[in-house]
Amino acid sequence: xxxxxxxxxxxxxxxxxxxxxxxxxxxxxxxxxxxxxxxxxxxxxxxxxxxxxxxxxxxxxxxxxxxxxxxxxxxxxxxxxxxxxxxxxxxxxxxxxxxxxxxxxxxxxxxxxxxxxxxxxxxxxxxxxxxxxxxxxxxxxxxxxxxxxxxxxxxxxxxxxxxxxxxxxxxxxxxxxxxxxxxxxxxxxxxxxxxxxxxxxxxxxxxxxxxxxxxxxxxxxxxxxxxxxxxxxxxxxxxxxxxxxxxxxxxxxxxxxxxxxxxxxxxxxxxxxxxxxxxxxxxxxxxxxxxxxxxxxxx
Amino acid sequence: xxxxxxxxxxxxxxxxxxxxxxxxxxxxxxxxxxxxxxxxxxxxxxxxxxxxxxxxxxxxxxxxxxxxxxxxxxxxxxxxxxxxxxxxxxxxxxxxxxxxxxxxxxxxxxxxxxxxxxxxxxxxxxxxxxxxxxxxxxxxxxxxxxxxxxxxxxxxxxxxxxxxxxxxxxxxxxxxxxxxxxxxxxxxxxxxxxxxxxxxxxxxxxxxxxxxxxxxxxxxxxxxxxxxxxxxxxxxxxxxxxxxxxxxxxxxxxxxxxxxxxxxxxxxxxxxxx
Numbered sequence: 001x002x003x004x005x006x007x008x009x010x011x012x013x014x015x016x017x018x019x020x021x022x023x024x025x026x027x028x029x030x031x032x033x034x035x036x037x038x039x040x041x042x043x044x045x046x047x048x049x050x051x052x053x054x055x056x057x058x059x060x061x062x063x064x065x066x067x068x069x070x071x072x073x074x075x076x077x078x079x080x081x082x083x084x085x086x087x088x089x090x091x092x093x094x095x096x097x098x099x100x101x102x103x104x105x106x107x108x109x110x111x112x113x114x115x116x117x118x119x120x121x122x123x124x125x126x127x128x129x130x131x132x133x134x135x136x137x138x139x140x141x142x143x144x145x146x147x148x149x150x151x152x153x154x155x156x157x158x159x160x161x162x163x164x165x166x167x168x169x170x171x172x173x174x175x176x177x178x179x180x181x182x183x184x185x186x187x188x189x190x191x192x193x194x195x196x197x198x199x200x201x202x203x204x205x206x207x208x209x210x211x212x213x214x215x216x217x218x219x220x221x222x223x224x225x226x227x228x229x230x231x232x233x234x235x236x237x238x239x240x241x242x243x244x245x246x247x248x249x250x251x252x253x254x255x256x257x258x259x260x261x262x263x264x265x266x267x268x269x270x271x272x273x274x275x276x277x278x279x280x281x282x283x284x285x286x287x288x289x290x291x292x293x294x295x296x297x298x299x
Numbered sequence: 300x301x302x303x304x305x306x307x308x309x310x311x312x313x314x315x316x317x318x319x320x321x322x323x324x325x326x327x328x329x330x331x332x333x334x335x336x337x338x339x340x341x342x343x344x345x346x347x348x349x350x351x352x353x354x355x356x357x358x359x360x361x362x363x364x365x366x367x368x369x370x371x372x373x374x375x376x377x378x379x380x381x382x383x384x385x386x387x388x389x390x391x392x393x394x395x396x397x398x399x400x401x402x403x404x405x406x407x408x409x410x411x412x413x414x415x416x417x418x419x420x421x422x423x424x425x426x427x428x429x430x431x432x433x434x435x436x437x438x439x440x441x442x443x444x445x446x447x448x449x450x451x452x453x454x455x456x457x458x459x460x461x462x463x464x465x466x467x468x469x470x471x472x473x474x475x476x477x478x479x480x481x482x483x484x485x486x487x488x489x490x491x492x493x494x495x496x497x498x499x500x501x502x503x504x505x506x507x508x509x510x511x512x513x514x515x516x517x518x519x520x521x522x523x524x525x526x527x528x529x530x531x532x533x534x535x536x537x538x539x540x541x542x543x544x545x546x547x548x549x550x551x552x553x554x555x556x557x558x559x560x561x562x563x564x565x566x567x568x569x570x571x572x573x
Contacts, residue, residue: 112505128338
């Protein structure tokens, strides 16, 4: 099939690769360099070795942001996995008006983070939000997310799960639909209970899809910025800052590019670490049978 | 299936619909409520719908509509750019193999793992120096960069399905590569191209972070002005915010519902089938 010349191949790939190199690769590498200097906004700095990393690791708000990110991301990812799996199995068992129901479940995917925040903010308004009023009525007290850190976490994770559940659900649902029917028929003939069918067929065969879903959601949830920024701006008293907010504030509020760049480079390394297993799989497959790039669909 | 089981499933489905739609339905319906009823609890389910909030949006926030236009331009630009460059790259990855190509394809995956906030640091001064801040161009380029990998993979998967004989026939007829791509391949994978555009389109229409950092007035997008309306110094006028949110969300919601099939196809090509 080698009919297009090398040069033509190169020219066809060039625009896509140029976008990635110019806007993602070079800036990221440059952040790595910046993190080793005392540069500030628009001013080149001197090489200072690992001093920024030393300062960063000695900064309690950094550790707080790291911890907050860890907690929020895990709740989001596993909350979504649980709900997404339940929903996928519910749909696989047959639901009336499947197409309409699918459209309904996917709807939150179309929302912007800002609009989602408008929705959840107004539903949970401490004075007049509908949901806060309802949970007050059943004696759970209002969610005071603008003053209570844990209440804020709860609202942030609820919002993020609502927004991204369609992604996790669709991955699991399409994977579930692809499982062969005769496996279940054979199991039913052998007298397997519904639980046994789930445990020994569904769960095992869906594991790869669950892994992909979890991995992509880890990578994308790890970047969380807008939801937190729009709801709490990291407050009260920096108590809900996540890494992306910490980085933003260091750079654009405190003008400490050193700390911001060091945070950025740590975020890059952590992302790659999370993705390592997936990247290794992709690497093997591609060099075994030169394939194409795979990437998640949510941002 | 027993009556109990069917009842339980019915209840579950009601909960699913409530969970997915209630937040959207609440603000859309509230945008038609008279201001004094918006935060009444218990809520008024029946009310006389009014366009007051929309009128107020029109008169008090004329910038909102300018931002909506900016969003439209940026979204169209980013989608077009992504689909064009992905089509070219996807063709090469589908029809050719080799270590160099595998390496460049692998690079496309790895680079997608990089968090967007990180690149804002070095880009901010560069973008300022190139006078690209507050421009459509920078947003279009950034949005395309983040979705080129996924779209390329979707296009590649689509072209993989086409028999190679089609191309040979076109070549025998003396078609150049450009003609063959434009007149044979791309028309045949039109549904795939839609699937490849869904994700970047939704992303570009809704994106907040880059718009927040790289635009101030001229290229400000709808999500950004919405966030400003929410944080307005004079206190939030929820009725107007709901009206603006409704205007922003309805088109993209309709699009996602209509393109549902392609969304599923794209996701399957992009992240599950490996």
